[in-house]
Amino acid sequence: MDASGLLTVIAVLLAGAALLSPRTLLDLKIRITGKDNFIFLVLSAFSLYLLFLDVLKKNGLVLPIPWLWGFDQKSALLAISLLLMIFIAIKFKETRLPKSSIKRLGEVFNQLTKDGNFKDVSFLFEKYHEDLLSYLSFRPWYVKLHDFIAPNYYPRFILQQDNGWLGKLKIAKNNLRYEIANLIPSTYWLSEDVDKIIVSLFKSRNLAVYLSENYPMLGIKVLHQSIGVEDINRDEFISLLLENNHSPLYRELSQCLYVNESNCYTVDVSNSILRYLLEDVSTCHDLEIYTPIKKHTIDIIKKECGSNSIYNKPCDNFIGSNERWDCHIYMSIFMFDVMVRESIEQETQNHLYPNYVFHFAKEIINSINNHETVDMTSEFPTRYYFLLYECFSAMTTWVNMFKNREGYTYNSNMELILESLGMMTYYVLETDKFDDIKKTYFFSVVLSTIRSLDEAKQEQYSKKIAKHVTSLHEFKEPAQQQLDTINRLKKLVINEHFLFSSLIDKYFLPQIKEATSEKV
Known part of the structure; x- marks a missing residue:
């Protein structure tokens, strides 16, 4: 594969990208992570290296890497071009929302909501709500450990009614458990970020109206599993279903x-x-x-x-x-x-x-x-x-x-x-x-x-x-x-x-x- 072949591959990729809708490109932009950028840059760098290998040889800048498995310059360039196309195709077909994209998704939601673009908000929300709810309900080991150590709620004034040594021992034991539990995080940062996104979505009445008319099941399901949405916003969404x-x-x-x-x-x-x-x-x-x-x-x-x-x-x-x-x-x-x-x-x-x-x-x-x-x-x-x-x-x-x-x-x-x-x-x-x-x-x-x-x-x-x-x-x-x-x-x-x-x-x-x- 020579320069003309690589240019053909690039032209095909650009033509395909031009045919994609803005919504799809936005979706892809949200899911691209730092790891994806690194892989793309490495494959692109190797493609350029192989493309200009003769020039680099002339100037003594060739890396001391031997050819393996029968590859030469043209076959290696073809293989890397194919890998690049496969990588891009996988990113287009991928449906899971990476953890590192949560913050970017929240920023996109806020901007789309301000612009009144509820169609794209609903599309992305409907596509990723399962991932969001999964992250919302996930409890890492340290949260489980905190919940295990922290004592169950029991009013201190009730324990203080027992003036005997057993009551004092219970109070001391609970205080010690509180102190130890306070050293361990009680919440998962990602769950908090997801909950903030959901809360911000339902604070927009116009978006709530759109969801109630077009995605009512999505709204009810998310409201049921989210703990941060205020009662007034939850009641408003259900009222919208009743008013229509x-x-x-x-x-x-x-x-x-x-x-x-x-x-x-x-x-x-x-x-x-x-x-x-x-x-x-x-x-x-x-x-x-x-x-x-x-x-x-x-x-x-x-x-x-x-x-x-x-x-x-x-x-x-x-x-x-x-x-x-x-x-x-x-x-x-x-x-x-x-x-x-x-x-x-x-x-x-x-x-x-x-x-x-x-x-x-x-x-x-x-x-x-x-x-x-x-x-x-x-x-x-x-x-x-x-x-x-x-x-x-x-x-x-x-x-x-x-x-x-x-x-x-x-x-x-x-x-x-x-x-x-x-x-x-x-x-x-x-x-x-x-x-x-x-x-x-x-x-x-x-x-x-x-x-x-x-x-x-x-x-x-x-x-x-x-x-x-x-x-x-x-x-x-x-x-x-x-x-x-x-x-x-x-x-x-x-x-x-x-x-x-x-x-x-x-x-x-x-x-x-x-x-x-x-x-x-």
């Missing part, structure tokens, strides 16, 4: 139409967001997804309180059509329903705040405005009536799921569900926006649940619900207004289902009699 009724999350929820044998919704394999969230429902807890859902939904309900609100208009085709899948309030209730069902099935101890559905119901009742044009004789006069029923339906479903589960651990979620169901009924019976027929309708839903609990020999759950139907909080006495309303509704309830009479006598009549005797 054309978002992938809404689309996936609208496809959850079937309930399997375990009473959980069947999630299609293609629905990556829901599968990621629900495969281990503790992911929902880690993301605190319930917080932005509550805030977003409550804000909407409070705004939609006038007689001109669409939610205070007749349902029309809202219930039986796909229109409800575009309703933010309905989708929030449904999202809680999907999450809590999975938590009951997985018997998780994580707190998912199912009582937030009670807050939805409370605000719905406050926002109901019965316009004179509304047909109050229909089952659901307005959309708000239907949405209120959905709150009751979700709660009763959750109760029915855990009532027959042998060995199911009574946890805070279950307690909140029972309390919330009773408290929702409390507000329904208390409000003057419902006539007795509508109050009977919702009260009968709760009585039906109490009856099923009694049949399952779970009377302690029934008592819990009944307690909060008559008194909003556990520590309060039954409200006289509630007892009077229940007593008045008894005849209507019997017409709904004659067996409900015995339930009223069992759980509410004693309270009514006690309140009456106190009056006397």
